[in-house]
Amino acid sequence: MSTAPKTLFEKVWQQHVVAEPAGEPTILYIDLHLVHEVTSPQAFDGLRMAGRKLRRPDRTIATVDHNVPTTSAYDRLHIVDQISANQVNALRKNCAEFGVEFFDVQDASQGIVHMIGPELGATKPGMTIVCGDSHTSTHGAFGALAFGIGTSEVEHVMATQTLPQDKPKTFRITVDGAAGAVDGGLPFGVTAKDIILDIIGRIGTDGATGYAVEYAGSAIRALSMEGRMTICNMSIEAGARAGMIAPDETTFAYLKGRRFVPQGAAWDEAVAHWRTLPTDEGAAFDRELHIDAATLAPAVTWGTSPGMTTTIDAKVPTLNDAKTEADKKSFERAYEYMGLTPGTPMEEIKIDTVFLGSCTNGRIEDLRAAAAVVKGHHIATKIRAMVVPGSQAVKHQAEEEGLDEIFKTAGFEWREPGCSMCLGMNPDILQPGERCASTSNRNFEGRQGRGGRTHLVSPEMAAAAAITGHFTDIRKWKQTEGASR
Numbered sequence: 001m002s003t004a005p006k007t008l009f010e011k012v013w014q015q016h017v018v019a020e021p022a023g024e025p026t027i028l029y030i031d032l033h034l035v036h037e038v039t040s041p042q043a044f045d046g047l048r049m050a051g052r053k054l055r056r057p058d059r060t061i062a063t064v065d066h067n068v069p070t071t072s073a074y075d076r077l078h079i080v081d082q083i084s085a086n087q088v089n090a091l092r093k094n095c096a097e098f099g100v101e102f103f104d105v106q107d108a109s110q111g112i113v114h115m116i117g118p119e120l121g122a123t124k125p126g127m128t129i130v131c132g133d134s135h136t137s138t139h140g141a142f143g144a145l146a147f148g149i150g151t152s153e154v155e156h157v158m159a160t161q162t163l164p165q166d167k168p169k170t171f172r173i174t175v176d177g178a179a180g181a182v183d184g185g186l187p188f189g190v191t192a193k194d195i196i197l198d199i200i201g202r203i204g205t206d207g208a209t210g211y212a213v214e215y216a217g218s219a220i221r222a223l224s225m226e227g228r229m230t231i232c233n234m235s236i237e238a239g240a241r242a243g244m245i246a247p248d249e250t251t252f253a254y255l256k257g258r259r260f261v262p263q264g265a266a267w268d269e270a271v272a273h274w275r276t277l278p279t280d281e282g283a284a285f286d287r288e289l290h291i292d293a294a295t296l297a298p299a300v301t302w303g304t305s306p307g308m309t310t311t312i313d314a315k316v317p318t319l320n321d322a323k324t325e326a327d328k329k330s331f332e333r334a335y336e337y338m339g340l341t342p343g344t345p346m347e348e349i350k351i352d353t354v355f356l357g358s359c360t361n362g363r364i365e366d367l368r369a370a371a372a373v374v375k376g377h378h379i380a381t382k383i384r385a386m387v388v389p390g391s392q393a394v395k396h397q398a399e400e401e402g403l404d405e406i407f408k409t410a411g412f413e414w415r416e417p418g419c420s421m422c423l424g425m426n427p428d429i430l431q432p433g434e435r436c437a438s439t440s441n442r443n444f445e446g447r448q449g450r451g452g453r454t455h456l457v458s459p460e461m462a463a464a465a466a467i468t469g470h471f472t473d474i475r476k477w478k479q480t481e482g483a484s485r
């Protein structure tokens with residue numbers, strides 16, 4: 001094997017090549033297949049019709065997340081919507097038939113599929129991970145090569161534990177702060193969510209199409225695993241095939257002791273291997289982007305794509321800000337759909353609803369950050385606000401810490417885990433015209449319900465907006481409250 005310096009992506013890719021048929025996509029071995037109720041029924045049907053078994057049930061785990069109501073344990077077991085009920089029941093039946101471990105609605109390990117992989121330690125550095133879901137990129141935060149696949153590919157992986165893939169190009173995005181700065185140089189009030197929204201705003205929603213992105217630099221390195229997952233989660237919103245972050249001590253500390261992680265000597269061996277994965281000094285990327293962390297500010301989207309983003313101290317962009325004719329058209333359409341006038345200060349935009357949750361920002365650290373903002377306050381009149389922990393594990397941890405009480409006292413609803421209002425596939429939806437500060441990852445037309453208006457923000461920004469009733473600069477808020485970060 002050549003000793004030329006390699007990127008993290010190249011190492012993981014090469015370690016999983018099964019065959020490289022001439023003129024065809026590479027066949028990759030898949031270490032972990034995550035399954036949810038929406039994209040799996042036809043794949044299981046396909047296996048059944050072909051009389052095939054699931055090749056590696058031990059490398060497959062399943063849960064329900066998209067379609068499950070979040071209102072009560074009873075509602076989750078008695079789903080009213082027929083399509084949802086059928087999908088959930090099909091997964092129950094399929095997992096039993098094909099021998100897949102399944103985390104059902106009441107299971108202590110149930111949650112959004114991208115939350116439970118890491119929580120169980122099923123997600124590990126150096127792995128290839130797939131799921132019939134675009135936000136599979138989340139798992140790249142551990143230095144895994146993780147990407148979303150379609151339902152026919154789900155069937156292929158189920159049958160063979162391999163997948164034909166064209167090799168993406170490599171793109172490194174380095175977010176650096178001043179040397180030696182606390183938190184990697186990330187400014188006060190700026191979170192992982194703000195970093196990724198800024199990146200998508202800069203490069204556009206197709207800016208990383210065809211690439212596997214590696215996030216690097218002091219500001220990324222200083223992030224917790226939760227923050228890294230937020231960044232990798234939204235890679236797909238810039239079109240990337242995958243997002244990756246090199247594993248390090250933060251990664252190992254997060255994983256140690258989790259259910260699917262090796263113990264004792266096997267742990268030491270695993271860590272020794274993981275330490276070989278980071279990109280070698282001098283390895284070349286097809287493309288590079290450098291961002292000065294000091295230029296970042298709390299982000300808020302104003303339009304109908306995650307690329308239509310600005311900062312809280314700015315205004316709704318005007319047509320002069322549109323770079324092309326096509327941009328102009330999409331700006332006009334976005335003003336109309338979002339009910340916004342160009343030039344309006346973002347801080348003056350009033351909201352109706354706050355959604356705190358999703359696989360982007362439904363983790364314990366997100367809830368802690370939001371609770372710290374909310375504590376001692378009450379949501380503004382006429383605001384509907386809900387906290388939906390991304391998983392049962394997060395819910396239980398939050399309850400142990402008393403975060404649920406902080407949220408409930410402040411007027412938030414405290415829900416059961418699932419995708420919830422991230423997308424309109426379950427009863428949690430926006431009404432037409434309703435304006436929502438949301439910690440999720442997509443603000444497309446109708447994403448949270450027909451006619452619903454979504455603004456993507458960080459958990460802290462969502463919390464502050466719930467209290468004031470309009471978008472609020474978290475930096476000023478925190479200064480007034482005397483917070484140090």
Ligand SMILES: CC(C)[C@H](C(=O)O)[C@@H](O)C(=O)O
Binds near residue numbers: 134
């Ligand atoms: C339903 C599912 C296939 C979809 C995805 O692929 O991402 C969903 O999770 C989403 O976030 O839009």
Ligand code: SF4
Binds near residue numbers: 065114133418
């Ligand atoms: S929380 Fe949202 S983005 Fe994540 S898997 Fe569910 S629907 Fe998709």
